[in-house]
Amino acid sequence: MPKRQRQEETEAKPASSKQVKISSDPPSFLDADSTITASKYAATRLHEMKSLWCSFLEKSTPNANEESYYKSKGCTISNRHLRRRTGSHNRRKRHRYPQGNELESKGNSRKTRRKPKLLQEKHSHWQNTNVESEESNWLTTHLWHTKRFRMSPPLSIYNNWCIPLGHTNRGTKAALRLANAKSTVQDATWNIGGQAFILKSKKVDDLIQVVEMICGGSRTHSASFLENEDVIDGLEAADGYIYELNSFPKGILGPATFLFGKEGSSDMHFVRILVHVGIMDRFKSILSITLDSLKDSLDIQQSKTAASLLRIRGAQATTVLKTALKFGIGDNLKEGDMPDDLHTHFNHGSIISGTLTKIKVSTFHGGENALKTSEGITMNGDQFVNELTDTELKHSDIERNTLALISQLPNGKSSSNTVVSGWDILCHSSQTREIFLALTNVAGACAIGFIEDSMFRMEAEPPLPIFPRDYPDSNIGEDYFKGDNPEWKILRYCIEEGIGGGRVKTGLNRLLRDCIKEKDDDKTKKSIHPSSISRKLTQSQFDWDSLFSQNESDSATNHVLVRGDLVAPFIDALMQFGETYFHSLEQKNQNDRRPRRRTRSPTDLIVLPPCPKEKFEQHQLNCSNLLKSMSIPALLRVFVEVQGRGTACSGMKILSNDKMLGYITVGGFSQQRGKSHGVGIISSLAFLTALSSCGQGSFFCQRNSEISLIGLKVILHSEECKYATKRDTIASLTVLK
Known part of the structure; x- marks a missing residue:
C-alpha cells in the first residue's frame, strides 16, 4: 500500500473513547444549595464511629479485658487441620491493636531453651541453699537418667523433685543378680533434698x-x-x-x-x-x-x-570405688591400700573422711561424646584428671574436695544382706555428676532407681523399713495409704509392684499420664480411675482403726508404731515358745558324733514339737501380763513367709484363730528366699491376745537365717487381692524392729 493512502486512513479514524472529558461544573461540596444523605456521610465516618462506640463500651463495662467479646482476635491458634505452613515462622505475632496490654518482648527460641546446659542450670537452684526451690528440681545426673530411666514428674510431696523410678530396659530381678555378683550405684540426692x-x-x-x-x-x-x-x-x-x-x-x-x-x-x-x-x-x-x-x-x-548422696551397694562395692576414684584417707592410707571387702570390716555407720584428689574418666576419645569436667576440660583416655585444688577446709561444710564414706552393713555381716551392704558417699553437689559417671562408665557399676532400691530392702534379712510405707503413724504415712494424691499412687505402685522381679512398664506409664493429666486440668478434675484400666492398678485400702476397739481408738493419732528397743518385749514373748526346742536341739548336736547330711531344705519351715504343758501355760501367762501393761494402742511391723503354695500380696488380712491381726502392706515372690514373703502391720494387742490363747502346733522355726527365729502360724486371707493363687494361705509371722 502506498504511503500516502495509509496516512489518509489513519487521519480518518474517530477519536478514542478513553479520552478524559473535562467538566466545567464546580465540585458538589462548593455548592451551598446541594444536600448529602446520612448513609453516605456515615459510610465515610464508619471507622471513627466504630472506635468511638467501642471505647464507650469498654469504659462502661467492668473487666472489659476479660470479656471474650472485647478480646483481641489476633494470635489465635486454629485447628490442626486448618493450619498453614506460612503461619509458623513467627508464632509470637500479635494483633496490631492490643487492648491496653503491653507488648511482650520476644524471649529465647525453643531451640535455645532446650539446650541441656541451660536446662540443667534452670532446675539446679537447689544447690544454692539461700534460693527458694523452683517448680522442679533436677539431679545433677538428671539428663543421664532421662535416657535410661522412667522419671517421675515434679513431685509436690517431695519438694518438686524429679526422681528416677526404674530402668526402662532392665527388670528388678536382673538388678538383684548384678548386685549379688558386682555392685550398683544410686543417685539418692533427692532423698535428702540436696x-x-x-x-x-x-x-x-x-x-x-x-x-x-x-x-x-x-x-x-x-x-x-x-x-x-x-x-x-x-x-x-x-x-x-x-x-x-x-x-x-x-x-x-x-x-x-x-x-x-x-x-x-x-x-x-x-x-x-x-x-x-x-x-x-x-x-x-x-x-x-x-x-x-x-x-x-x-x-x-x-x-x-x-550436699549429694550416692549409694554404692553390692559384693564389689569397695572395688568399684577404688577403680573410679582416687582419694586419700588420713596421712598414710590410700585407696590402693583398701581391701576389696573393706565395707564388711567396719560396723554399720562407720565414717571414713577423706580428700578426693582425682576422678578417673572413661575411655571415650575426643569428640562431642567425650566426657568433660564442670570447667569444660575434655576428658579422654584411660587417665586421671586432677581438677581439684587444695583450699582451707571448714570440715562442717561439704567442700568440693572432701569425701565422706559411710559404711552400710545393716543387721550385721550376712550373705543375705549383700545387696544392701556397701558405702554411702556424701560429697559436694558439684562433683556428683563426674563421680557418678566414673562409677558407671569406668568401674562398671549398675545404675538403679527407686524401684530397684525398694526391692533390695525387701530382700534383706530381715527386710529394711521404707519411708513412708512403714510409718503408718505419721502424717505422710496416712496420706500414703489413703492414696488420694496421684503422686502417692505412683510411689506406692513402684513399691508394691517392683518386688515382682520384672519390668514395671504398662501400669506405671498409665499412672504417670494420669498424674500429669490431673495436674494440667485441676478445674475439671477429669482423670481416668485406675480401676477402669486394670486390676493391677486398684490399690488396696487399709483401715487401721478396725484393728482396735472403739474405746481404744479415739482418733487416728493415738496409733503408735513400736520401734527400736521397745520391740524387744514382743520379740521375747514370741521366742520363749521355742526355748524347749532350741535346748533339745543343742543337746542333740552335742551328742551326735558325726553330723548327718541334711535331708530337708534349709528354707523349709519346721513345725515346733509340743513343749511341756506347764512351760507352755507359763509362756501364755507372760503374754497376758504384757498385754495388761499396754497403755496406748500400738502397731507392730512384722514379716511373713508363706508355707507351701500361695502368695502374699498387698491388702491381704492376717488372721490367727479366726481373729484379725492386721494387713499385708507389700508382698510378692522373693528371688533370694525362693518363696513368697511380705511385710505387714498388725495390732500389738491382737498379737499378744493370739499368743495367750494359741495352741501347741501354732509355731514355726525359721532356719533360713543364720539365727533361728520363732514364727507364729497365721492365715493370709484374700478377698479381692491381686495375683492370689489361693484364697487362704498359711504363713509364719515374726516381729521386726
Missing part, C-alpha cells in the same frame, strides 16, 4: 541437748544413739527419728541421719543432720522453734550446705 543442716557449738553437750529435743526428748528410747561415744566422737553415723516437740512416742515425722564431728584443730563441734525430703519443711520449723527456746542458754550457730 542439702544438709549444720549446727555448730563450742560445747558438744549443747548439740546433744538440741538433738535430743528434736528426736522426741527421750535419750533412753528415741535418741539412744547419743549414749554411743563413737557417734559423739564422729566415728559413726547414727540413724534416728524426728518427732514433734514434746510428743514422744506420738507425733513422729520421719527418719534422719546424724553425723557429729569437730572442725580440724579448733574447738568448734558440729553435727550434720540429713532428713528425708518429705519432712524437710516441717523439720525446719521444729528446728527453728527449738533453737529459739534455747537461745538464752545455748550458743548454737545454724546453717545449711549443698
Whole structure:
C-alpha cells in the first residue's frame, strides 16, 4: 500500500473513547444549595464511629479485658487441620491493636531453651541453699537418667523433685543378680533434698541437748544413739527419728541421719543432720522453734550446705570405688591400700573422711561424646584428671574436695544382706555428676532407681523399713495409704509392684499420664480411675482403726508404731515358745558324733514339737501380763513367709484363730528366699491376745537365717487381692524392729 493512502486512513479514524472529558461544573461540596444523605456521610465516618462506640463500651463495662467479646482476635491458634505452613515462622505475632496490654518482648527460641546446659542450670537452684526451690528440681545426673530411666514428674510431696523410678530396659530381678555378683550405684540426692543442716557449738553437750529435743526428748528410747561415744566422737553415723516437740512416742515425722564431728584443730563441734525430703519443711520449723527456746542458754550457730548422696551397694562395692576414684584417707592410707571387702570390716555407720584428689574418666576419645569436667576440660583416655585444688577446709561444710564414706552393713555381716551392704558417699553437689559417671562408665557399676532400691530392702534379712510405707503413724504415712494424691499412687505402685522381679512398664506409664493429666486440668478434675484400666492398678485400702476397739481408738493419732528397743518385749514373748526346742536341739548336736547330711531344705519351715504343758501355760501367762501393761494402742511391723503354695500380696488380712491381726502392706515372690514373703502391720494387742490363747502346733522355726527365729502360724486371707493363687494361705509371722 502506498504511503500516502495509509496516512489518509489513519487521519480518518474517530477519536478514542478513553479520552478524559473535562467538566466545567464546580465540585458538589462548593455548592451551598446541594444536600448529602446520612448513609453516605456515615459510610465515610464508619471507622471513627466504630472506635468511638467501642471505647464507650469498654469504659462502661467492668473487666472489659476479660470479656471474650472485647478480646483481641489476633494470635489465635486454629485447628490442626486448618493450619498453614506460612503461619509458623513467627508464632509470637500479635494483633496490631492490643487492648491496653503491653507488648511482650520476644524471649529465647525453643531451640535455645532446650539446650541441656541451660536446662540443667534452670532446675539446679537447689544447690544454692539461700534460693527458694523452683517448680522442679533436677539431679545433677538428671539428663543421664532421662535416657535410661522412667522419671517421675515434679513431685509436690517431695519438694518438686524429679526422681528416677526404674530402668526402662532392665527388670528388678536382673538388678538383684548384678548386685549379688558386682555392685550398683544410686543417685539418692533427692532423698535428702540436696542439702544438709549444720549446727555448730563450742560445747558438744549443747548439740546433744538440741538433738535430743528434736528426736522426741527421750535419750533412753528415741535418741539412744547419743549414749554411743563413737557417734559423739564422729566415728559413726547414727540413724534416728524426728518427732514433734514434746510428743514422744506420738507425733513422729520421719527418719534422719546424724553425723557429729569437730572442725580440724579448733574447738568448734558440729553435727550434720540429713532428713528425708518429705519432712524437710516441717523439720525446719521444729528446728527453728527449738533453737529459739534455747537461745538464752545455748550458743548454737545454724546453717545449711549443698550436699549429694550416692549409694554404692553390692559384693564389689569397695572395688568399684577404688577403680573410679582416687582419694586419700588420713596421712598414710590410700585407696590402693583398701581391701576389696573393706565395707564388711567396719560396723554399720562407720565414717571414713577423706580428700578426693582425682576422678578417673572413661575411655571415650575426643569428640562431642567425650566426657568433660564442670570447667569444660575434655576428658579422654584411660587417665586421671586432677581438677581439684587444695583450699582451707571448714570440715562442717561439704567442700568440693572432701569425701565422706559411710559404711552400710545393716543387721550385721550376712550373705543375705549383700545387696544392701556397701558405702554411702556424701560429697559436694558439684562433683556428683563426674563421680557418678566414673562409677558407671569406668568401674562398671549398675545404675538403679527407686524401684530397684525398694526391692533390695525387701530382700534383706530381715527386710529394711521404707519411708513412708512403714510409718503408718505419721502424717505422710496416712496420706500414703489413703492414696488420694496421684503422686502417692505412683510411689506406692513402684513399691508394691517392683518386688515382682520384672519390668514395671504398662501400669506405671498409665499412672504417670494420669498424674500429669490431673495436674494440667485441676478445674475439671477429669482423670481416668485406675480401676477402669486394670486390676493391677486398684490399690488396696487399709483401715487401721478396725484393728482396735472403739474405746481404744479415739482418733487416728493415738496409733503408735513400736520401734527400736521397745520391740524387744514382743520379740521375747514370741521366742520363749521355742526355748524347749532350741535346748533339745543343742543337746542333740552335742551328742551326735558325726553330723548327718541334711535331708530337708534349709528354707523349709519346721513345725515346733509340743513343749511341756506347764512351760507352755507359763509362756501364755507372760503374754497376758504384757498385754495388761499396754497403755496406748500400738502397731507392730512384722514379716511373713508363706508355707507351701500361695502368695502374699498387698491388702491381704492376717488372721490367727479366726481373729484379725492386721494387713499385708507389700508382698510378692522373693528371688533370694525362693518363696513368697511380705511385710505387714498388725495390732500389738491382737498379737499378744493370739499368743495367750494359741495352741501347741501354732509355731514355726525359721532356719533360713543364720539365727533361728520363732514364727507364729497365721492365715493370709484374700478377698479381692491381686495375683492370689489361693484364697487362704498359711504363713509364719515374726516381729521386726
